[in-house]
Amino acid sequence: MKKKTKIFLGIFIPVILIGAGIGGIQLAIFIQEKMVANLDAPLIDFPVENTDFIHIIWGYGDQGGDFHNGIDFGCNTSVNIVAWCDMVVEEITTFYNEAGGHWQTNINLEFNKRFTFVCAFEPWALNETYANIQRDAISVEVGQIILRGEILGELLYQGSGTHIHFGMYDQNEDVCAYHYFTETAKSIFDPLWDQYGWGDDSWYTN
Numbered sequence: 001m002k003k004k005t006k007i008f009l010g011i012f013i014p015v016i017l018i019g020a021g022i023g024g025i026q027l028a029i030f031i032q033e034k035m036v037a038n039l040d041a042p043l044i045d046f047p048v049e050n051t052d053f054i055h056i057i058w059g060y061g062d063q064g065g066d067f068h069n070g071i072d073f074g075c076n077t078s079v080n081i082v083a084w085c086d087m088v089v090e091e092i093t094t095f096y097n098e099a100g101g102h103w104q105t106n107i108n109l110e111f112n113k114r115f116t117f118v119c120a121f122e123p124w125a126l127n128e129t130y131a132n133i134q135r136d137a138i139s140v141e142v143g144q145i146i147l148r149g150e151i152l153g154e155l156l157y158q159g160s161g162t163h164i165h166f167g168m169y170d171q172n173e174d175v176c177a178y179h180y181f182t183e184t185a186k187s188i189f190d191p192l193w194d195q196y197g198w199g200d201d202s203w204y205t206n
Contacts, residue, residue: 039114042085044177045148046185047119047166048073049080056163057189057196060176061203068199069174070118070167078157081119081164083146084185087111092142094135097122102161103131105138107152117177118167119152124159134158176203 048054056074061067087109094105103125109117121138125131138153140146155164168177181189193204 038112040112041170041180042111042115043182044084044168044180044185045082045182046188047081047084047164048075049082049151051188051192053077053079054192055196056198057193058163059193059197059199059201059203060178061200063199070120070165071177072163072165074161074163074196075155075157076162079155081121081152081155083148083150083152084117085111085148087117087146089140089142089144089146090116092135092138092140094131096128096131100161102126102159103128103134105131105135107138107140109146114171116169116172118165118169120165120167121153121155122161122163122165123156124161126159130158178204 053075054073055076056072058068058072058074060069060071089107090110091108092105093108094103096102097104100122102122104120104122106118106120109119111117121134123130123134125134134156137156139151140153146152155162166177168175168180178186178189193201197204
């Protein structure tokens with residue numbers, strides 16, 4: 001890059017960010033952290049906007065001999081799913097889940113070069129038409145920077161198995177997201193788990 005261009009960008013970009021206000025400042029900080037390859041762990045907020053409609057939670061870890069690499073939040077109506085921390089959308093895929101016998105849409109997100117997530121929207125769509133309706137209810141696009149609290153999309157209730165699968169990875173290895181929850185998120189999760197939790201809870205109690 002030529003020196004004059006560097007000088008121009010050095011003046012122009014801060015002006016844009018100042019003009020954008022607080023949102024621009026948050027965006028600048030987030031981009032800067034990613035540029036220096038920050039490897040800190042995220043603090044995670046609760047991902048379901050309205051918890052009144054959660055009616056089952058399937059836990060992380062060994063569940064009846066099968067390893068479940070995330071936390072499932074089953075909902076009995078359509079609900080918004082919100083960003084639990086600042087992230088970048090890496091990939092969005094809609095596909096038929098052979099094991100479950102239904103269609104789903106997965107959003108892969110990156111917090112930094114160490115920690116990543118998958119949020120699988122599983123509305124229990126039994127055909128591609130309903131799968132595409134769920135895909136259209138996703139509010140984000142690949143490459144988009146999402147700030148904490150923004151809506152990722154609406155999980156549509158299309159059957160009794162409707163849920164999101166919430167998975168977290170540390171350098172591509174499965175980890176339990178609960179242990180990264182903020183205290184507020186834990187205070188929301190804990191009574192829900194007591195009432196609606198299913199499966200071995202050793203991951204939760206340790």
